[in-house]
Amino acid sequence: MTREEVYVKLNEVFRDVFDDEDITVSDTTTANDIDDWDSLEHINLIVAIEDCFGMKFNMGEVTTMKNVGAMVDIIMSRI
Amino acid sequence: MKELEYPFDSEYILKKKKKLRRELLESGKTFLKKKIAVLGGSTTNDIIKILDLFLLNYGIQADFYESEYNQYYQDAMFDPQELIDFAPDLIFIHTSNRNIRFYPEIADTAETVAQKLADTYQEFENMWNHLSDKYHCPIIQNNMELPSYRLLGNQDCVNPHGRTNFILQLNDRFHHYAETHDSFYIHDILSLSANYGLDAWSDPFYWHMYKYALCVPAIPSFAYNLSHIIKAIYGMNKKAFVLDLDNTLWGGVVGDDGMENLELGQETSIGQAYVEFQNYIKAHKDMGILLNISSKNEEENALSGLSHPDGPLKKDDFILIKANWEPKSINTANIAKELNILEGSLVFVDDNPAEREIISQQLPDVAVPEITSIDQYIRQIDRHGYFEVLKLSSDDLKRNDMYKANIERTAALQSFADYSEYLKSLKMKAVIAPFEPVYMSRIAQLTNKSNQFNLTTRRYTLEEITQAAADPTRLTFYGKLEDKFGDNGVVTVAIGRIEDNICHMELWLMSCRVLKRDMELALLDKIVDTCKEHGISEIRGYYYKTAKNAMVKNFYGETLGFEKISENGDDSVWSMMIPEHYEHHNQVIDVAK
Numbered sequence: 001m002t003r004e005e006v007y008v009k010l011n012e013v014f015r016d017v018f019d020d021e022d023i024t025v026s027d028t029t030t031a032n033d034i035d036d037w038d039s040l041e042h043i044n045l046i047v048a049i050e051d052c053f054g055m056k057f058n059m060g061e062v063t064t065m066k067n068v069g070a071m072v073d074i075i076m077s078r079i
Numbered sequence: 080m081k082e083l084e085y086p087f088d089s090e091y092i093l094k095k096k097k098k099l100r101r102e103l104l105e106s107g108k109t110f111l112k113k114k115i116a117v118l119g120g121s122t123t124n125d126i127i128k129i130l131d132l133f134l135l136n137y138g139i140q141a142d143f144y145e146s147e148y149n150q151y152y153q154d155a156m157f158d159p160q161e162l163i164d165f166a167p168d169l170i171f172i173h174t175s176n177r178n179i180r181f182y183p184e185i186a187d188t189a190e191t192v193a194q195k196l197a198d199t200y201q202e203f204e205n206m207w208n209h210l211s212d213k214y215h216c217p218i219i220q221n222n223m224e225l226p227s228y229r230l231l232g233n234q235d236c237v238n239p240h241g242r243t244n245f246i247l248q249l250n251d252r253f254h255h256y257a258e259t260h261d262s263f264y265i266h267d268i269l270s271l272s273a274n275y276g277l278d279a280w281s282d283p284f285y286w287h288m289y290k291y292a293l294c295v296p297a298i299p300s301f302a303y304n305l306s307h308i309i310k311a312i313y314g315m316n317k318k319a320f321v322l323d324l325d326n327t328l329w330g331g332v333v334g335d336d337g338m339e340n341l342e343l344g345q346e347t348s349i350g351q352a353y354v355e356f357q358n359y360i361k362a363h364k365d366m367g368i369l370l371n372i373s374s375k376n377e378e379e380n381a382l383s384g385l386s387h388p389d390g391p392l393k394k395d396d397f398i399l400i401k402a403n404w405e406p407k408s409i410n411t412a413n414i415a416k417e418l419n420i421l422e423g424s425l426v427f428v429d430d431n432p433a434e435r436e437i438i439s440q441q442l443p444d445v446a447v448p449e450i451t452s453i454d455q456y457i458r459q460i461d462r463h464g465y466f467e468v469l470k471l472s473s474d475d476l477k478r479n480d481m482y483k484a485n486i487e488r489t490a491a492l493q494s495f496a497d498y499s500e501y502l503k504s505l506k507m508k509a510v511i512a513p514f515e516p517v518y519m520s521r522i523a524q525l526t527n528k529s530n531q532f533n534l535t536t537r538r539y540t541l542e543e544i545t546q547a548a549a550d551p552t553r554l555t556f557y558g559k560l561e562d563k564f565g566d567n568g569v570v571t572v573a574i575g576r577i578e579d580n581i582c583h584m585e586l587w588l589m590s591c592r593v594l595k596r597d598m599e600l601a602l603l604d605k606i607v608d609t610c611k612e613h614g615i616s617e618i619r620g621y622y623y624k625t626a627k628n629a630m631v632k633n634f635y636g637e638t639l640g641f642e643k644i645s646e647n648g649d650d651s652v653w654s655m656m657i658p659e660h661y662e663h664h665n666q667v668i669d670v671a672k
Contacts, residue, residue, distance in 0.1 A: 019097030040124045043288075044093055047295045051090040059288055 001079055006053075006072055013048045017041065027069030053079055083136040085462045086449075089299040096128055103135040109626070110140035111313060111538075116167035117143055118151035120174035121292035129298050133306035137315055148290070151178075155206040158213060168540075169309065170210055171219045174203075175268070175292035176226060176246055183240045192239045200252045207256065207263060215542040217262045217312055219305065222250045224272040224293075227281035261520065262541050264308050264469065271304050272297075307464030313538065314527030317446060317465040318420050319369035320360065321411050323429035324376060324384055324402075328360070328392060329353050330453065333384035334376050344389030352453040357391040359457045364396060367475030368466055369418060369482055371399040373410040373427075378402040398482045407434050408441035418482060419591030421530060421627065426465050428456075472521050474568040484565035485592055491564075502596060502667040505562040509598065509670045511571075511605040514548040514555040521569045522557055525588065530627040533588040534620065534634065552577050553585075554609055558602055560593055560668070567593055571602055575610075581617045582610050600664035603639050607661050617656050624649035639664075 014023045018036055031037040050056050055078040065071050117123050127143050134141050144165040146154040154162055183192040226242040235241035257265045272280040275297050285291040325332045330342025330349045342350040374381050381402035385394045401410035415422045423444035429435055435447045450459045495501035526539040548555050558571040571589040575582040620635035635641035635653035645652045
């Protein structure tokens with residue numbers, strides 16, 4: 001899967017979790033950019049992304065990922 | 080909403096929870112509003128959000144109180160003003176084995192282990208007793224799931240130093256408390272986690288990362304199971320099965336194969352599976368669930384199949400048997416009418432997806448579980464929690480007989496030209512009296528389950544019933560009715576609030592099983608007699624319209640002879656001035672003095 005293809009699926013997940021069809025994420029997107037993206041919603045996002053891509057983040061990765069770009073790097077390294 | 084029924088897609092629910100909530104709230108349903116306090120020993124955020132969805136799907140809109148992280152004990156024992164002001168209708172204590180602080184150490188003496196068990200249990204019991212005294216509402220408590228590892232291997236459950244052994248003993252004490260206390264219910268995560276898969280359920284990732292006591296993907300299963308207890312408390316259990324015959328209760332088509340060639344019994348694996356399924360269905364009778372049949376068969380073929388020597392279910396186990404060629408939607412609707420229950424109280428079980436589709440389309444309130452093959456039928460029905468038991472009453476054991484007796488009464492009616500002669504022939508006897516402790520559970524159950532013959536549809540918890548009985552400003556009445564065909568048990572409940580010499584009927588309900596027997600007249604007579612003893616001169620009746628109680632819109636006027644004194648849209652207020660000389664309206668029931 002290319003990075004663009006990952007973003008197509010990732011945007012779907014973000015739109016579902018936040019119930020907002022207008023969301024589009026990129027490498028520099030952080031939690032500050034989306035209302036409702038707090039630490040508790042973060043859990044849901046992680047679970048939904050893991051389910052979508054059939055992979056699991058490890059504990060260290062979840063705590064250290066700084067932005068969506070870092071998240072995509074991990075996804076790409078796993079699939 | 081299909082997405083929120085078993086078997087649901089947990090990931091879908093978690094991902095789409097915002098959209099699902101929006102759609103549920105936009106459905107235009109009228110919701111029962113309840114306040115639920117969640118006292119957590121770990122993260123409760125998504126548990127509440129998903130529980131909210133399942134409750135909305137049951138027609139319950141909950142307002143939640145959520146304790147601060149892991150403050151369950153403090154909130155339970157130290158009466159925070161915020162919780163007091165919240166005034167919960169129901170309290171849920173979300174603890175897990177992560178909240179056990181004093182597990183036995185291998186080096187502990189037997190006495191120390193026993194003390195740790197006692198202390199751990201006592202902390203919980205203190206909470207339950209205090210909450211019960213303070214809030215007088217139902218309490219739901221998780222039991223403990225098994226440990227995620229066994230230090231002592233297979234000895235972990237045997238040796239008192241093992242955590243498994245400790246947890247099993249703790250659960251025993253939890254369960255005993257629930258068995259001996261009303262309005263206290265165990266949420267059985269011991270079974271739920273086993274069912275889900277303990278390794279996945281207790282994945283330490285979710286504890287260490289987010290302090291969730293279960294894996295996030297298990298939250299929908301957890302919340303679904305919890306919602307069953309809550310909807311049962313609010314009277315939303317199903318009441319009856321409508322069962323197909325061919326390939327549902329036996330293998331084969333009785334009209335084509337003949338009874339002797341059906342797969343039912345020990346001869347084949349499939350036959351054995353059908354025996355197991357018939358036993359499962361039959362066991363529901365003793366829980367007070369009514370069994371009925373809708374089958375596309377000649378009646379004699381249907382009855383022939385039911386007389387199979389190896390079949391646990393026999394003709395007499397069923398209340399109504401509709402074996403004909405009518406559409407099943409018509410038969411099912413008729414079953415609801417003849418039993419005097421709502422379509423929403425029925426569970427339709429049929430192996431044929433086309434038949435299931437017709438029912439889903441024509442009778443959308445009927446529950447229609449998806450069943451696939453005989454080896455899966457039991458699970459595919461069981462997991463829906465249609466008949467979540469809170470407490471089994473002796474009325475439940477007798478319910479099937481009561482309904483059968485009703486069918487006999489209807490048959491007897493055919494032979495009487497004069498209706499009141501028929502009523503007298505029933506030799507009815509009633510007891511109408513103030514609430515008694517032995518019936519209070521059943522009385523509370525009735526206030527939550529009765530929808531049609533219910534004038535005000537006011538719901539009461541067991542505590543509220545107990546309070547009403549003790550309240551000197553209120554008159555309480557329950558009525559039991561029996562006749563020559565059988566005992567109907569407690570069938571009517573009324574509560575009058577006395578204010579300025581007027582008795583305001585805040586509750587009047589009756590089971591539809593005893594319609595048109597003049598029981599309501601007997602109750603009115605008792606209310607009038609009681610009012611006279613208290614020097615009350617007027618009785619006021621109130622009708623609050625709901626989607627389900629149109630049948631009693633003019634009850635006070637037409638049946639009891641009250642006068643309408645005001646109207647507010649579809650609601651109405653009625654009055655009867657108690658005459659000096661009151662002649663009893665009831666002439667056909669012998670009411671005990």
